[in-house]
Amino acid sequence: MTDILLRGGRLLDPSTNLDAVGDLLIRDGKIESVGGKIAGPDGATIVDCTGQVVSPGFIDVHCHLREPGREDVETIATGARAAAAGGFTAVCAMPNTDPVTDNQAAVGFVLKQGRAANAARVYPIGAISIGQKGEQLAEFGEMVGAGAVAVSDDGKPVVSAQLMRTALEYARTFGIPVADHCEDPTLAHGGAMNEGLVSARLGLKGIPSEAEEIMAIRDILLAKRTGGHVHLCHMSTRGSVDLIRWGKDRHIRVTAEVCPHHISLTENEVEGYDTNAKMNPPLRTADDVLALQEAVKDGTIDVIATDHAPHHYDEKEREFSDAPNGIIGLETALAVNITWLVQPGIISVATLIDKMACAPAKLFHLPGGNLRRGTEADITVFDPTAQWVIDPKAFKTKGRNTPYGGRTLTGRVSCTLVGGRIVHSIMG
Amino acid sequence: MGRAAYFTFDMTPAPTSVVLSARAFERTITRMADEIIERNDGTDRLLLVGIQRRGVQIAARIAALITARESVEVPLGALDITLYRDDLQTVGPRPVVGKTHLPVAIEGLNVVIVDDVLFTGRTIRAALDELADFGRPARVSLAVLVDRGGRELPIQPDVVGKHVEVPIGSRVDVCVAELDGKDEVLLVATEAL
Amino acid sequence: MTSPLGKDLLGLEHLTAEQINLILDTAEPLREISERTIKKVPTLRGATIVNLFFEASTRTRISFEFAEKRMSADTVNVAPAASSVSKGETLVDTARNLEAMRIDMVVIRHGSSGAARFLAERIESNVINAGDGTHEHPTQGLLDMLTLRQKFGSLVGKKICICGDVLHSRVARSNIWGLTKLGAEVAVCGPRSLLPNAIHEMGVQVFDRIEQAIEWADALNILRLQLERMQAGYIPSLREYNRVFGVTRERLERAPRDLLILHPGPMNRGVEIDSDVADGPHSVILEQVTNGVAVRMAVLYLLAGNSPRLAEAAKGGA
Numbered sequence: 001m002t003d004i005l006l007r008g009g010r011l012l013d014p015s016t017n018l019d020a021v022g023d024l025l026i027r028d029g030k031i032e033s034v035g036g037k038i039a040g041p042d043g044a045t046i047v048d049c050t051g052q053v054v055s056p057g058f059i060d061v062h063c064h065l066r067e068p069g070r071e072d073v074e075t076i077a078t079g080a081r082a083a084a085a086g087g088f089t090a091v092c093a094m095p096n097t098d099p100v101t102d103n104q105a106a107v108g109f110v111l112k113q114g115r116a117a118n119a120a121r122v123y124p125i126g127a128i129s130i131g132q133k134g135e136q137l138a139e140f141g142e143m144v145g146a147g148a149v150a151v152s153d154d155g156k157p158v159v160s161a162q163l164m165r166t167a168l169e170y171a172r173t174f175g176i177p178v179a180d181h182c183e184d185p186t187l188a189h190g191g192a193m194n195e196g197l198v199s200a201r202l203g204l205k206g207i208p209s210e211a212e213e214i215m216a217i218r219d220i221l222l223a224k225r226t227g228g229h230v231h232l233c234h235m236s237t238r239g240s241v242d243l244i245r246w247g248k249d250r251h252i253r254v255t256a257e258v259c260p261h262h263i264s265l266t267e268n269e270v271e272g273y274d275t276n277a278k279m280n281p282p283l284r285t286a287d288d289v290l291a292l293q294e295a296v297k298d299g300t301i302d303v304i305a306t307d308h309a310p311h312h313y314d315e316k317e318r319e320f321s322d323a324p325n326g327i328i329g330l331e332t333a334l335a336v337n338i339t340w341l342v343q344p345g346i347i348s349v350a351t352l353i354d355k356m357a358c359a360p361a362k363l364f365h366l367p368g369g370n371l372r373r374g375t376e377a378d379i380t381v382f383d384p385t386a387q388w389v390i391d392p393k394a395f396k397t398k399g400r401n402t403p404y405g406g407r408t409l410t411g412r413v414s415c416t417l418v419g420g421r422i423v424h425s426i427m428g
Numbered sequence: 429m430g431r432a433a434y435f436t437f438d439m440t441p442a443p444t445s446v447v448l449s450a451r452a453f454e455r456t457i458t459r460m461a462d463e464i465i466e467r468n469d470g471t472d473r474l475l476l477v478g479i480q481r482r483g484v485q486i487a488a489r490i491a492a493l494i495t496a497r498e499s500v501e502v503p504l505g506a507l508d509i510t511l512y513r514d515d516l517q518t519v520g521p522r523p524v525v526g527k528t529h530l531p532v533a534i535e536g537l538n539v540v541i542v543d544d545v546l547f548t549g550r551t552i553r554a555a556l557d558e559l560a561d562f563g564r565p566a567r568v569s570l571a572v573l574v575d576r577g578g579r580e581l582p583i584q585p586d587v588v589g590k591h592v593e594v595p596i597g598s599r600v601d602v603c604v605a606e607l608d609g610k611d612e613v614l615l616v617a618t619e620a621l
Numbered sequence: 622m623t624s625p626l627g628k629d630l631l632g633l634e635h636l637t638a639e640q641i642n643l644i645l646d647t648a649e650p651l652r653e654i655s656e657r658t659i660k661k662v663p664t665l666r667g668a669t670i671v672n673l674f675f676e677a678s679t680r681t682r683i684s685f686e687f688a689e690k691r692m693s694a695d696t697v698n699v700a701p702a703a704s705s706v707s708k709g710e711t712l713v714d715t716a717r718n719l720e721a722m723r724i725d726m727v728v729i730r731h732g733s734s735g736a737a738r739f740l741a742e743r744i745e746s747n748v749i750n751a752g753d754g755t756h757e758h759p760t761q762g763l764l765d766m767l768t769l770r771q772k773f774g775s776l777v778g779k780k781i782c783i784c785g786d787v788l789h790s791r792v793a794r795s796n797i798w799g800l801t802k803l804g805a806e807v808a809v810c811g812p813r814s815l816l817p818n819a820i821h822e823m824g825v826q827v828f829d830r831i832e833q834a835i836e837w838a839d840a841l842n843i844l845r846l847q848l849e850r851m852q853a854g855y856i857p858s859l860r861e862y863n864r865v866f867g868v869t870r871e872r873l874e875r876a877p878r879d880l881l882i883l884h885p886g887p888m889n890r891g892v893e894i895d896s897d898v899a900d901g902p903h904s905v906i907l908e909q910v911t912n913g914v915a916v917r918m919a920v921l922y923l924l925a926g927n928s929p930r931l932a933e934a935a936k937g938g939a
Contacts, residue, residue, distance in 0.1 A: 200817035201634065203734035203756030203791060208818075273735030318711055319733035321754065508650065511662040511692075511922070521625055522923050527650045561659040 001420060003027045005040045009049025009381060013056055013371040014350045015358040024054055026377040029420030034371055047427060049381055052414055055353045056369050057089025057378035059360035062154070062179070062233055062257060062305035063330060065091075065122070067113060068106075069098025074310040074398050076113035076122055079330070082308070082397035083120035084424040086330040087413035089378035090121040090368060091308075095132070096155035102127035102138040104146035111147045119423045120416075121378075123366065128153045128167045128178065134160055137167060144174045149364050152179035154233055157215055159185060164219060168228025177231040177255065177363060182215035182240070183207075183281070192321050194267040194282045202270065204320060207282055209237040216240045220247040220254050231363065232256040234307050236281040238291035245300045255363050256295075257305040260329055260336035261403070263292050269403050275316045275323035276403045279309070293346050296355060302363060304355045306333050310399025328392075328399035336404065338384055338411030349384055377420035381427075386412040447574070447592055447600065448613035456589040457486065460571055461493040463587045467569065468538045471500050475534060475565075479543040479555055480508040480526040485604040486573055487542035505530040507541070512554035530562055539565040540587075544602040546572040549583035574613055576600050626923050629741040629748040632757035633798040641799055645767050648912070648919035654691055655914060665694035665925055668725040672698045673715070674751070675731045680886055681751050681761070684910070685728050688917035694726075712736060713743050720744045726924065729753070747924045755789045760920060761885050762795025764913040766803060768905050769840060771912075772881055777804035782834040783825075784868065785844035785893050786815040788855075792885045796842055797823055810834035811844075811866060814855045831866050835873060840881035843868055846893045859892050869895045879903050886910070 004026040011034060012019050023038035024031065040046050065079035076093065083091045093110055095101030101110060107124045114122025126143035130136045132153045140151055151171060158164040158180055171178050188211040193199050195206025216232055220243060223230040235241065235256050247254040261279065266286050269277035277283055295301040309326025316323050329336075337356070341347045347355075357380070361369025368378040389408050392400040416424040448456060468474050471494060478487030484506045491502045508526035516522075541555050552570060559568060571587035576594045592600055592615065603612040626640055633641065654662055670689045674682050682698065689696045699719070712731070719727065726747040729737050734754030741748035752758040766776065773779050781800050787793040787809045800807045801824050808826035809816060810833070820827060828834040834841065846862060856862050873880060882894075882904040890896045899906060 195818060197819040197822040200819045200823060201794070203754050203794060205755075206818070273738060314711070317713060319731070319739060320735045321733045511654075511664040516664060516925075522647075522925075525647050525650050525919075525922070528653055557663070561657055561661065563658050 001028060003032075003041050003044035004377075004417070004420065004422070005038060005044045005046045006049045006054050006379070006381065007040075007046055009052045009054035011035060011054045011371060012350055012353055013358075014354040015056070015370040016372060018371060019350060024371065024379070026379075026417070026420045029377055031371060031373055031375055031377050034373055047381070047415060051385075052381050052383050053349060054371070055380045055382065056357040056361075056371055057380045057416065057418065058087045058334070058356040059364075059366060059369060060088045060091040060306050060308070060330065060333070061150070061231075061303055061360045061364055063091045063093060063308035064096065064310070064326070065093045066310060067097060068109065072398075073312050076110065077117040077119070078396060078398050079308070080114060080117035080119035080122055081424075082328075082330040082395060084416045084418070085396045085413065086332070087334050087380040087382055087416050088120050088330060089380065089416060089418045090123060090366060091330070092123045092125050092149060092364065094152060094154045095125050095127040096153075100127050100132050101125070101148075102130050102132070102143075104139070104142040107143045107146040107148045120418060123147070123149045123364075125150045125152050125154075125179065127151065128158055129163060132156055134158060134163060137163070137170060140170055140174055140176070144176060148176070149366060150177045150179050150231070152181070152233070154179060154181045157181050157183040157185060161218055161222065165222050165226060168222055168226040168230060172226070172228050175365065177229040179231040179233050180215070180219050181233050182212045182219065182235075184211045184214045187211035187214070191282070192278065193270045194284045196267060196285060198267045198270060202273070204270070207280070209239050209284065209288070212237055212281055213239040213243060217243045220244070220252055223247070223254050224250065224252045227253065229253040229255070234259050234262065234281055234305070235292065235301065236262045236284050237288050241291045241295040241300055244295070248300065255302045256300065257303045258292050258296060258301045259305060259307045260333045260340075261327060263289060263296065263304075264336050264340040265289070265403060270320075273320040274403065275318070275320055276327060276401050276405070278320060278323055278325055279307070279327050280325035293341060296341060297347050297351070302355070303359045304333070304337060304352075305360070306330055308397070310397055311401050313400055316401045326401065328395070328397050328402050330397060331395050332390060332402060332404050332409070334382060334413055335388070335390070335409035335411045339409045342384065343410055377417055379417040380413060381415040382411060382413045384411050386410065388412050443617050445615045446612065447615050448590060450611045453611040453613065456573065457489050458493055460573070460587050460589050461490045461497070464490065464540055464571060465494060465498065467586060468540070468567075471498050471502055473537050473566065475503050475505060475530075475532065475537045475539045477505040477507050477530065477539055477541050477555075477559070479541065479551060480506060482602055482604050482607065483543040485606045486544055490542060490571070503531045507555050507558055509551055509554035509558055512558045514550060514554070528558070533563055534559065534565045535563040536566045539568045541568065541570045542572070543570075544573050545600050546570070546575045546583075546585050547578050549579045549581035552583050553581050573602060574600050626920075628924070629737075629750075630759055630920050630924060631737050631741060631748065631750045633759045633762050633795045633802070634757065636802070638802045641763070641766070641802055644763055644916065644919050644923060645770060647923060648763070648767055648915040651918045651922075652911065652915040654918070655911070660691050661693055662691065663693045664922060665689070665692040668694040668925060669723065670694045670696045670726040670728060670921070671719050671724050672696060672751075673719070673727050673729045674698065675701050675729070675736075676752070678730050678752070680910075681730065684913040685751060685917050687914045688921060691914070692918055692921050694921070712740065716740050716744050720746055726921070749920060749924065752791050754791065755794075756791050757795045758791040759795050760913070760917050761792045762799040763920070764909055764916040765792075765796055765842060765883055765885070766799050767912045767916055768883060768909050769805075769881065771908070772905065773839070775804070776800065778806065780806045780808070780837055780839045781842060782808040782810050782828065782838040782840070783842045783844065784810045784831065784834060784866065786846055786850055787811055787820065787844070788815045788817050789847065789850070790844050792842075793844060797825055801825075808834060808837060812856055812862075815850065831868065832872060832875070835868075835876045835880065838880055839878070840883060841868060842883040842885070843894050845885065845887060846889055859889075863892050867891075867893060867895060868898050870897045870901065873898060881905055883909060
């Protein structure tokens with residue numbers, strides 16, 4: 001394996017308070033030395049990183065890679081390549097596949113396909129309940145033994161409070177977070193977008209904020225009762241933010257994620273019945289967007305995760321109420337976050353790296369998330385000022401379902417390294 | 429179409445000549461009323477139908493003259509031929525649809541269609557088609573205040589107020605007191621020759 | 622040149638007062654055509670119109686069909702049961718197939734909000750929304766306004782209350798947009814469980830009691846209460862609905878003025894409206910039906926001005 005020297009970039013690792021222009025040398029897949037001027041060893045590949053940020057590789061704790069079951073929509077290989085193109089050196093695959101990842105064999109399959117993809121690392125998340133049916137607990141121990149990093153019934157909420165309580169208690173043995181998709185199914189039933197003036201005007205059934213918030217506070221209270229670690233997926237409302245803050249103030253083990261689309265877009269995107277603006281939880285109001293941006297800044301929200309959810313073109317090219325939920329996100333996440341959080345001055349690039357790399361590694365106990373000497377060289381090089389026009393046709397993911405198509409965004413991944421190997425580069 | 433435009437707002441008025449003054453207008457209409465009575469053997473079973481818009485006022489004028497002379501009420505109707513136009517299927521703003529009203533069943537009546545200007549004949553073609561949808565009159569005849577020639581269909585008037593030779597680049601404007609403030613027929617040059 | 626209405630009629634929310642008045646002014650003289658011996662004008666001769674009804678509808682489809690035939694258009698009715706829609710064909714494929722057969726207009730009724738717009742954005746033909754989900758039913762709104770305008774002269778300052786299941790009603794939405802644009806004051810009245818949460822943001826007043834609505838209004842537009850709403854748990858029973866919200870003669874007799882009574886039909890007599898109100902002297906329900914044909918003729922006439930295919934045919938065949 002050849003040595004790689006990243007020369008002259010802004011080395012930025014909030015986990016070690018590193019923020020300095022300098023070189024970074026990779027040898028044998030590991031970070032050999034960081035900072036200062038480093039002389040390139042003979043035969044080393046030298047990458048000029050002038051004007052670029054050299055960051056710990058991004059880690060996405062929430063994506064849907066569709067394999068097994070819907071390989072026509074995405075495979076673990078195409079998903080892992082899309083992740084690499086988006087600067088992610090590792091992604092966590094949600095278990096709502098067909099069949100569901102609810103046993104050690106299924107977990108092993110995801111790991112095997114991930115390794116074969118040879119792009120971003122793929123970590124499986126196991127199901128909370130067998131078949132995600134919300135009835136019987138899946139075998140957390142065996143799944144963790146096989147490589148699962150968390151459990152979740154994402155795509156669906158854990159409806160039974162008793163099951164959620166048990167999951168939080170049982171997960172403590174294995175030290176994994178229980179990630180919940182917060183949605184009261186009776187309130188959200190049949191809903192296609194946020195409930196409010198826009199849904200009333202468009203004649204679409206709304207999903208009230210309370211559908212999320214009721215489940216969020218239930219989970220927080222159960223975490224308080226059990227001492228388990230609850231991770232709240234894709235938070236979308238001001239109310240949820242307030243509830244998480246309430247929980248954190250009381251030192252309850254609650255962590256939370258937000259998606260790039262929820263800190264950038266509002267329910268107005270649905271105007272014109274654009275199915276690429278349909279996802280669950282739905283795009284909310286401008287006030288919710290403000291609250292979520294503020295929560296990223298003040299730490300109430302721990303991580304930014306994509307909820308990357310590819311769908312077939314034909315499934316989205318139809319009546320709004322019949323179209324499936326979800327948008328792709330791996331290849332736009334950095335640009336959306338920079339455009340809507342960093343550029344307006346809400347957070348710094350360093351804080352963004354914390355939300356996209358350091359905190360995910362810490363919360364899900366994953367390797368990476370730092371630029372320390374001796375660690376695996378999972379590194380993302382990006383240009384925080386590059387402007388580019390989003391062209392879904394150029395994406396590595398099979399999905400094309402994004403509301404950002406045609407927009408000019410700022411911030412672009414230049415090069416992604418996994419284990420010291422360049423898995424994506426546009427640096428010529 | 430033979431429908432004339434009635435107002436011009438040019439800052440420099442085009443050379444205009446008067447075809448019928450108010451008094452000549454009155455005399456002409458009176459003569460037309462007489463001819464209509466004669467041609468239809470009196471006023472029994474007579475129905476006057478004006479074509480929207482100025483044909484309606486002229487028909488009303490004629491009806492009043494007949495009433496004054498014969499002491500009978502002549503039924504008076506109005507036809508809007510917009511929906512029967514043969515140039516509708518071209519892209520453009522839809523013409524405004526006016527009111528169509530026939531006060532009696534036209535079956536067996538002597539219907540006199542009244543219009544202001546007869547030009548290509550296309551309006552009258554449309555009016556005949558429309559009338560046919562209301563029933564089968566005994567006879568249909570045509571009375572026009574001005575015949576300016578230039579027919580594009582085999583249609584001829586039965587009663588004419590005034591024949592007017594219209595040079596290329598000119599048009600005939602008919603004004604009626606009810607809509608335009610005074611009775612008058614003008615020959616207006618639309619472009620400098 | 623384009624039609625002053627644009628290519629399609631999808632709803633009243635985005636029309637101007639001028640455009641709405643143009644439709645109503647055009648509809649007014651067209652009422653007379655239905656009184657003739659031969660109830661037909663040649664205006665749309667040669668135009669082909671497809672009535673694409675994904676939802677069962679007798680009243681609206683018949684009204685459109687009369688309007689189309691009285692304008693001399695050739696019409697084809699497509700219902701899901703008789704078409705390949707039931708074989709799983711998508712809406713967009715169905716539409717493209719129809720268009721490949723050289724049609725000029727599509728009248729669409731569909732259970733999904735936004736379906737008419739979805740279609741309009743994907744085909745060249747004019748699209749008329751005959752009701753999409755719980756979004757809009759513009760021609761119903763227009764015929765309600767034509768009826769009210771005939772009775773009131775002008776709608777400016779008139780007080781119209783829409784009663785019943787506003788949450789699921791496309792008629793209500795079209796009425797709210799159209800009436801407010803023409804200067805009327807609009808209120809809604811019904812159980813809060815059947816009103817959108819954000820209703821007050823749509824520029825209307827809300828009455829919780831039907832008695833208040835009757836005291837306030839010049840006209841009531843009473844919506845049909847679907848039996849399914851009870852099954853879905855929005856209200857406890859039809860019986861109680863009638864007792865609390867039903868428009869009855871006794872309630873109307875206490876009103877300070879005579880109220881016009883409108884209903885888009887079909888009526889549930891004894892639920893939202895009592896028979897002696899529906900058949901009473903102030904009911905204009907049958908005039909609404911008559912006006913429905915005239916309004917739809919007007920819309921067909923005005924939109925046909927923007928059909929590229931008709932224009933091409935005219936150029937070639939002149």
